[in-house]
Amino acid sequence: MKYRVLIGMEVHLQLRTKSKMFCRCPVRFGAPPNTLTCPVCLGMPGALPVPNRDAMIRAIALARALDCDIATDTKFDRKNYFYPDLPKGYQISQFDRPLATGGCVEIVTEEGIKRIRLRRIHIEEDVGKNIHEDGSKLSRVDFNRAGTPLVEIVSEPDIASPEEAHKYLDALRAVVRYLDISDANMQEGNLRCEPNVNIHIETEDGVVKTPIVEVKNLNSMRNVERAAICEIARHQELYRELGAKVADLPRSTCGFDDQTDKTFVMRQKEEAHDYRYFPEPDIPPIQIGSAWLGTANDMVPELPRAKRQRFADDYGLSAYDAENLCRERSTADYFETVVKAGAAAKPTANWLLGDVSFHAKERQVAIAALGLAASRLASMVNLVEEGKVSRKAAEKDLLPRMIAEGADPAQLVTDLGLAQVDDSSVLEEAARQAIAQNPKAAADFRAGKEKALNALKGLVMRETRGKANPTVVESVLRNILETE
Amino acid sequence: MTELWQESARALAQKVRDREVSALDVAEAHLARALRWNDHVGAFLHLEPDDVRRQARELDRRVAAGADLGPLAGVPVAIKDNMCVTGMPTTCASRFLEPYESPWDAHAITKLREADAILFGKTNLDEFAMGSSTENSAFGPTRNPYALDRTAGGSSGGSAAAVAAGLVPLALGSDTGGSIRQPAAFCGIVGLKPSYGVVSRYGLVAFASSLDQIGPLARDVDDAALLLDVIGGHDPRDATSSVHSLKDLNGDVGSLRGMRIGIPTEYFGEGLAPEVRAAVGAAHATLTGRGATVTEVSLPLTKFGIAVYYIVAPSEASSNLARYDGVRFGTRGDGDDVSSMFQTSRGDGFGPEVKRRILLGTFALSSGYYDAYYGRAQKVRAALRAEMEAAFDDVDVLLTPTTPTVAFELGEKAQDPLAMYLNDVLTVSANLCGTPAISVPCGRSSDGMPIGLQLIGPRFGEASLLRVARAYENAAEMGYRWPAEPGA
Numbered sequence: 001m002k003y004r005v006l007i008g009m010e011v012h013l014q015l016r017t018k019s020k021m022f023c024r025c026p027v028r029f030g031a032p033p034n035t036l037t038c039p040v041c042l043g044m045p046g047a048l049p050v051p052n053r054d055a056m057i058r059a060i061a062l063a064r065a066l067d068c069d070i071a072t073d074t075k076f077d078r079k080n081y082f083y084p085d086l087p088k089g090y091q092i093s094q095f096d097r098p099l100a101t102g103g104c105v106e107i108v109t110e111e112g113i114k115r116i117r118l119r120r121i122h123i124e125e126d127v128g129k130n131i132h133e134d135g136s137k138l139s140r141v142d143f144n145r146a147g148t149p150l151v152e153i154v155s156e157p158d159i160a161s162p163e164e165a166h167k168y169l170d171a172l173r174a175v176v177r178y179l180d181i182s183d184a185n186m187q188e189g190n191l192r193c194e195p196n197v198n199i200h201i202e203t204e205d206g207v208v209k210t211p212i213v214e215v216k217n218l219n220s221m222r223n224v225e226r227a228a229i230c231e232i233a234r235h236q237e238l239y240r241e242l243g244a245k246v247a248d249l250p251r252s253t254c255g256f257d258d259q260t261d262k263t264f265v266m267r268q269k270e271e272a273h274d275y276r277y278f279p280e281p282d283i284p285p286i287q288i289g290s291a292w293l294g295t296a297n298d299m300v301p302e303l304p305r306a307k308r309q310r311f312a313d314d315y316g317l318s319a320y321d322a323e324n325l326c327r328e329r330s331t332a333d334y335f336e337t338v339v340k341a342g343a344a345a346k347p348t349a350n351w352l353l354g355d356v357s358f359h360a361k362e363r364q365v366a367i368a369a370l371g372l373a374a375s376r377l378a379s380m381v382n383l384v385e386e387g388k389v390s391r392k393a394a395e396k397d398l399l400p401r402m403i404a405e406g407a408d409p410a411q412l413v414t415d416l417g418l419a420q421v422d423d424s425s426v427l428e429e430a431a432r433q434a435i436a437q438n439p440k441a442a443a444d445f446r447a448g449k450e451k452a453l454n455a456l457k458g459l460v461m462r463e464t465r466g467k468a469n470p471t472v473v474e475s476v477l478r479n480i481l482e483t484e
Numbered sequence: 485m486t487e488l489w490q491e492s493a494r495a496l497a498q499k500v501r502d503r504e505v506s507a508l509d510v511a512e513a514h515l516a517r518a519l520r521w522n523d524h525v526g527a528f529l530h531l532e533p534d535d536v537r538r539q540a541r542e543l544d545r546r547v548a549a550g551a552d553l554g555p556l557a558g559v560p561v562a563i564k565d566n567m568c569v570t571g572m573p574t575t576c577a578s579r580f581l582e583p584y585e586s587p588w589d590a591h592a593i594t595k596l597r598e599a600d601a602i603l604f605g606k607t608n609l610d611e612f613a614m615g616s617s618t619e620n621s622a623f624g625p626t627r628n629p630y631a632l633d634r635t636a637g638g639s640s641g642g643s644a645a646a647v648a649a650g651l652v653p654l655a656l657g658s659d660t661g662g663s664i665r666q667p668a669a670f671c672g673i674v675g676l677k678p679s680y681g682v683v684s685r686y687g688l689v690a691f692a693s694s695l696d697q698i699g700p701l702a703r704d705v706d707d708a709a710l711l712l713d714v715i716g717g718h719d720p721r722d723a724t725s726s727v728h729s730l731k732d733l734n735g736d737v738g739s740l741r742g743m744r745i746g747i748p749t750e751y752f753g754e755g756l757a758p759e760v761r762a763a764v765g766a767a768h769a770t771l772t773g774r775g776a777t778v779t780e781v782s783l784p785l786t787k788f789g790i791a792v793y794y795i796v797a798p799s800e801a802s803s804n805l806a807r808y809d810g811v812r813f814g815t816r817g818d819g820d821d822v823s824s825m826f827q828t829s830r831g832d833g834f835g836p837e838v839k840r841r842i843l844l845g846t847f848a849l850s851s852g853y854y855d856a857y858y859g860r861a862q863k864v865r866a867a868l869r870a871e872m873e874a875a876f877d878d879v880d881v882l883l884t885p886t887t888p889t890v891a892f893e894l895g896e897k898a899q900d901p902l903a904m905y906l907n908d909v910l911t912v913s914a915n916l917c918g919t920p921a922i923s924v925p926c927g928r929s930s931d932g933m934p935i936g937l938q939l940i941g942p943r944f945g946e947a948s949l950l951r952v953a954r955a956y957e958n959a960a961e962m963g964y965r966w967p968a969e970p971g972a
Contacts, residue, residue: 039587039588042812043807043812044586044807044812044813045568045574045576045581045584045586045689045690045807045813046567046568046574046586046590046685046686046687046688046689046690047686047687048685048686048721048722048723049723050720050721050722050723051723078803080802080803080806080849082806082809082823082826083822084809084811084822087807087811087812088806088807089803089805089806089807089808089809090803090806139822141811274850274851276802276803276846276849276850276851276854277849277854278799278800278803278849278854278858281692281693281694281724281800282690282693282722282723282724283723283724284723284724
């Protein structure tokens with residue numbers, strides 16, 4: 001079957017603002033139910049919404065960072081439907097004059113950089129949360145979340161594989177985190193996404209399009225990818241069963257069960273839900289002027305794409321290293337601080353993406369939040385590069401203590417007696433002993449077996465308790481074996 | 485001798501400030517009258533004498549302590565029951581909100597408290613302000629103090645009847661399509677709908693957000709101006725609140741020389757009662773006598789006003805009333821699941837007119853109908869507004885009748901929604917255009933029912949509007965005619 005995958009992504013992103021979108025209640029996760037509410041976000045009779053300027057500016061900054069066209073005139077609209085978690089019986093959203101249109105998210109594929117075009121970005125308010133108790137007919141509603149500012153980012157169906165879907169979200173999240181406008185954490189629900197998936201099958205009678213399926217309730221990027229894989233397989237199956245008639249199936253909404261790794265149909269919609277959108281009469285239309293644009297512009301830092309390029313150009317890093325270092329702005333900044341403190345770029349990148357990253361993951365913090373002073377890390381990197389301490393010793397003895405105790409690596413080297421031995425006269429003694437202990441290995445080497453040298457090197461390292469400089473050991477051994 | 489309940493708000497506040505009378509004296513005089521009258525007119529939905537006395541005593545303590553007093557010191561003000569007032573119910577005359585008490589004050593109420601007014605009670609209205617006769621109240625109609633078998637008008641009928649009968653000197657109403665001006669005209673008092681955005685809507689239970697305005701009802705123009713001055717002004721909690729500040733609301737009467745008054749011919753068409761036509765005609769002469777020039781103008785789009793209004797208002801209402809779902813407040817109906825709970829809560833909680841308008845609005849906003857109804861209505865509304873604005877290039881105020889007829893009998897139009905809707909034909913334009921408009925008494929019909937004239941000004945033109953209204957009131961020298969004691 002020859003087919004093309006089309007995925008369009010709808011992303012809802014909670015903005016991290018001091019207060020909610022239309023009232024002054026604080027935005028906070030995890031407070032006791034209904035403690036972060038007021039007449040406005042509870043939709044009490046007589047309460048009125050007033051748009052949050054900060055949220056508007058953050059959304060504009062995002063639109064700017066994604067190269068969107070920002071509307072000069074925008075407005076809010078009401079999206080009407082009944083649901084217990086929707087206090088007013090309508091959601092304040094944006095319909096026909098969204099904050100921004102166009103723009104794109106860039107992802108890196110094997111064929112190079114691919115631009116996923118955006119359709120629109122708009123602002124709306126979040127709803128509350130229904131809490132259902134098992135075995136009870138009773139449901140409760142927590143309105144703490146109601147009114148939290150959301151931006152909805154809708155892409156064109158340019159995403160051509162589940163892997164690209166993952167990359168799209170990754171790239172979008174990186175931009176959001178660079179702007180520092182949201183925690184963009186899928187587990188906590190401040191980044192939620194709904195992929196719209198279908199496939200176009202090439203047949204002898206032309207292209208057959210399977211009906212678009214929207215997948216909901218995805219709580220990780222990995223699950224987005226898995227759900228998309230699952231849907232693509234299901235669409236192929238449907239085509240095998242129904243042939244061209246598959247195109248007549250209604251659009252549907254699916255859920256995803258990550259235990260069984262399967263999607264399941266939640267509801268089929270014969271036609272779009274009628275939300276009876278109309279302009280929100282409580283909020284006059286908004287002109288986005290130069291003052292707001294200026295403030296939003298100032299919020300846009302060097303973005304991952306530009307930073308990656310600069311890291312590759314200025315520091316000679318590989319594309320892979322540059323991408324990984326630039327995923328989090330704080331990591332990229334930290335890298336540059338370490339380099340500025342005098343460490344060489346490449347080994348610094350290796351340390352950060354290797355051992356330092358391991359410790360950060362273990363503690364579940366960002367690299368920059370490990371409490372590892374950049375100057376100390378720089379001096380450790382240099383000690384290793386200059387051969388003053390072995391890489392192993394730095395890994396095992398220095399780094400953990402530097403993180404745990406804030407220790408100075410140079411001091412640790414002295415205190416722990418880790419200074420690498422590279423005095424060849426000292427090492428010659430040890431080398432001769434090793435040859436005496438393992439004459440077979442010496443003979444093998446002399447007979448041309450290069451590998452036999454490793455056994456002798458090992459003996460020297462053991463003798464010096466790992467402090468010998470391996471490069472010097474090798475040259476001393478060779479010198480003895482080849483000349484004597 | 486003038487009784488305390490006959491005094492103007494200005495006089496009462498002055499007497500309280502001068503310690504000529506106590507706030508409690510003022511309160512008792514009005515309470516005695518209100519308690520006697522209310523059974524006959526049904527003006528109040530909530531009237532708690534002890535609460536009124538408590539407020540009055542507290543004010544008297546402050547008077548005794550030499551505190552600086554506000555402009556409404558000791559003045560009893562009645563409040564239409566669609567405004568949030570702590571310590572009182574806020575029912576909107578709806579079964580749904582019968583048990584509801586707002587935990588916060590509307591902006592206008594905060595302003596009244598700051599002005600040292602006495603919050604006298606909550607007045608009757610058509611349910612959620614939807615109606616023109618107060619017959620749509622879930623708690624019974626308000627009767628006209630001048631003829632108890634007739635309507636006091638609506639939807640601010642309770643406020644109008646209370647002021648007209650001297651139960652309070654001042655009341656707050658709300659006006660979405662004429663709901664202050666029409667009852668004011670029917671009850672022979674002054675009712676002012678300010679420009680959209682002049683009085684914060686924060687705490688006014690929304691009917692149609694783009695049309696609703698709070699405004700004063702009073703027995704003369706100066707009292708209305710005084711109350712407007714207290715409640716007007718920018719409020720950051722209402723995004724549609726204007727930063728425009730009103731000035732010179734209490735200016736001199738002086739002459740009207742140079743004032744240009746326009747008579748829109750479309751307001752004097754078919755269906756206008758001859759007595760109303762005659763009374764408003766006489767008002768031209770009075771104003772000309774004061775030096776104003778009166779010219780005819782034409783506003784041909786006026787005839788579309790009712791159609792536009794009855795699309796826009798129900799559309800907004802259908803959305804505004806969605807919050808009454810039984811989840812968080814008000815009456816919760818039974819149900820096996822969420823959706824049946826919504827249905828019984830709303831089905832039992834709302835009266836027939838509210839349901840009719842929710843249905844109308846839901847239909848008008850539906851996909852496939854939006855362009856034909858709501859979309860088109862918005863376009864006509866914009867044209868109507870442009871036409872009105874253009875008219876004010878040539879004239880300073882427009883003079884029209886407030887209503888086509890005097891107060892009709894209770895029950896007369898209750899079964900005929902369309903006839904009831906047409907009663908708003910002369911008032912809706914001011915709401916659709918956001919302009920200020922005032923109804924001022926201009927005579928009586930042969931059977932003694934009050935007639936009102938309407939003055940419409942340009943947006944934020946309250947000062948000149950009040951100047952003309954005041955000049956007319958002075959020149960007409962009609963005095964105030966108190967209704968006969970009920971049962972007498």
